[in-house]
Amino acid sequence: MNTAVQLLFRRSLPSLPWTRQVRAGLLPLFAAHLRLSSTGLFLLPSALSLRLPPDPFALPAAINACAALPNSLPVGRQLHAISLVSGISADPFISTSLVHMYLKCAALPDAHRVFDETPQRSVAVWSAMIAGNAARGRASEAFQLLDQMRSSGTQPNLITFNGLLVGLNRSGRPDKTLPLLQRMHSEGFELDSVAVSSALSAAGDLEDVTAGCQIHGYANKTRLEAYASVASALLDMYGKCSRAEEMLRVFDALASPDVASRSALLAGLSRNGRVDDALAAFAEFRAQGAELNVVCWNSMVACCSQNGKDMEALELFRQMQSAGEEPNAVTIPCLLPACGNVAALMHGKSAHCFSLRQGIIVDVYVASSLVDMYAKCGRITDARVVFDAMPKRNVVTWNAIIGGYAMHGLANDAIEMFVSMKRHRQKPDTVTFICLLSACSQAGLTEEGEHFFDEMQNEHGIDAAVVHYACIVSLLGRAGRLDEAHELIRKMRNEADSCVWGALLSACRVHGNVALAEVATKRLFELEPTNAGNYVLLSNIYASKGMLDEVERVREMMNAMGVKKNPGCSWIEIRNKVHMLLAGDKSHPQMSNISEKLERLGAEMKRLGYRPSINLVFQDVEEQDKEYILCGHSEKLAVALGLVSTPAGTSLRVIKNLRICGDCHATIKFISMVEGREILVRDTNRYHQFKGGSCSCGDYW
């Protein structure tokens, strides 16, 4: 269609006489086409070069096309110049669309200049100014303009107010939306579907379910509920206010739900943790052949990647493409967390290529999620390359790179980036300091960590949250200052949670402090009685001290509580395919090769004097079996699979869902030496880079 229209213009325009009729017939078509398609801007220069006579009827539409399409400010300026030289710039329609266009393109001074130079200010040009200023985050200017408008004798209408409402919502000021709605109501405006949709959207953002219900009542009374935009805004509001049941009731009552309503429902279910319901609803929509769009697909991909269903997210993305739904700039940040979680580097790379091809790499969300993905996939250098190439960054971007360095144990790089961040005048937030402090604690930079903890509170006015305390506890703990760490927990203003006590417990394991470990676990068993990790850690500490009766006691306690150990799970990507290995699982088709490889390595290690750490085995079985269980740990299986499936010398990347076990750590160090391989293992905390028999964590984790 677009190409056809283009050809029509190319062929017919030069030969047509420029009669009033031709203009009248073609220009609106041209303008409508501009507004609809990204090829519009391609058409515009050719139309200009045809010496298209400036037309006060067509210019506004062309100017609006510039407002709607990205990167078209230069063309918009050109159209502005044309209106100036042809003496029609004072036309109220033209100046209104110019104001609108400049505000949409973030050229505020230009918008204000055009507005100031408009002698006869229509309601429309005032409305454009007010809406545009509000949407650009200049709420107080917008309200001032509204007052000026009135005192200059022009009365605002419903469109003026609605524009202000929408602008306030968009610029993150939903708190100002509801009072404005009240004011409109008391000034006697009959609210329409736009006003009600915006109000619902604000109520949702504020999680103000009382206001939301009131507006719902109003919409019901006035029959505005029947409007599609009101329906989807209602679903969105209930979803954001954690009223999933009410949301489902609204959806079921819809006579004919549209795509936006379906999308709002899917997003709402996902947001409320009802992942399976969202997947079921999505499957049902597909089975019905109901219309779905890229927003629905993106919601579902995000739903999976945010809820531990990473493989499902990758699969949905594949299905999305085979269903002919073109991914967009939002799809990438929905998908990439899943790639990062399971280290699906090839999928992540292809998303990177896609972003380059589509020109969406300049989107700060897209590039930030790429930085994060590369870091999580063990490619910190690639993360840095993407970071350096970004034209614009935000706090999330900086946090991604600092957190990436932290995860790789590269604390000095993390600190360097933090310094650079401040030089770029980017304000750090609470996440920045979590990344920075954990970098210091991973690398044992105790003094630096303490310094940043003070800097956070004194220079940046950020209150220490519980997670920051947890970082400091591991920092002190790593340095062996366990009593200080314990003291800090006692002095904390906030209530210490399981992260804080867990950090202390981990430090106790490293330094073999049984007494303090018992203090920490006492609290942990109260705070999270069903977390198997705490029992296992305590048992490991006892085991390392040979306190086998205590080990037995912990196991009994765990059984009594009905706590089951989380199955260990590792992922490795081999030639585009992500393989998942569960501890003790024999189902992988390559299992005989894996076992054979592990046996051969085990024999070699024993010959060199290595003894398997059978005391780390938690299960109550014979010694022989303990050794066998250790060999079945998922990270060993994944490494062995990598060894037998890739050429010698290739580096391997394994992701694990739990903390790496001591025996596996020792074994993989050994493997990295005898096999001459670099092996990266990411556990819940960080990357371990095994090379030539040692690990980048310095045996502290």
Added chain:
DNA sequence: GTAGGGTTAG
């Protein structure tokens, strides 16, 4: 025949 306001995904 032309201008100003619409809901859903990161």
